[in-house]
Amino acid sequence: MTATATSSAATAQQGLSSASSARRPGTADRGLEFSIPRSSRPGLAGADEMSEEDRLWPGRVRRIGREQLCRWSLDSLCEPVELCLSELVTNAMRYGQGPVVDVRLYRTASHLCIEVADGSPDRPVLGVAGSDDESGRGLVLVDAVAESWGVTEDGTCTWCRLSVLEEQP
Template sequence: MNATATSGAAPARQRLSSTSPVLRFGTTDPGMELCIPRSTRPDLGVEGEMSEEDKLWPGRVRRIGREQLRRWKLDDLGEPAELCLSELVTNALRYGQGPVVGVRLYRTASHLVIEVADGSPDRAVLGVAGCDEENGRGLALVDAVAESWGVTEDGTCTWCRLSAPEEQR
């Protein structure tokens, strides 16, 4: 997964983990899981191109995520969670290698965790996008709103963690 960020962005708070955050952060909440079938065949297309069907998925995932947050009474995390979901899912669909993209949301006592698995061993990295570039700012946005984010050791899952407001813990 390739990703870049704007120049002058704050230093990344990326944390690399050898296991899924669900094991690191500990939770008994099964959360919400989605399996998105990719219509773009990465082995046949140009890296970074998405089919018209795949372009619809980030918006769908935002809406599904927002509804799950309502159920958990975490409405205050709606905007940052939607942004993180959208950026991570877009990157996975654009640069991932597997036939499906897996999305998981779950909550701990104090956080919302978002995981997106794309089947690619290529790690997502925070880079630098030029002023005239239309793409390449997704991870910079995730870095700006998430408390922490990272990539599993095998590179197949990018995750982020958002702090729940005190009154919703």
């Protein structure tokens, strides 16, 4: 199983730079985007129905996000970005309906933007988790750390923005 996980992570990382530079020539360092193939049956609600492979992706995406932030010298954003990426990807893997989950991380002059598309027209909502609940807090956490978040009109993509303050070398 470890070989598969490493292979999948390496495959995703290999496609990152080509996907971002192919999308917008001349701005390869402004962002990255990649697709995560789902191995669970799309649309199953809950962690119990997620495959072992799909459960590994939020951690992989956190590491990929951290690497990109280090390239941009935005180390101070690592923790909130990792949290947002992890929660949005986990939700997409659990509740999404498409065969892939698309992740996009890019920056503007003033913001770092995260977009996660899962192919589901069902709009996510802030949950109200009880003190003993093991899930249901993801979007509440995103709401707490991101400057703003939302869902595209068609419901297939959840996004968030965090303010960027350039770090001094």
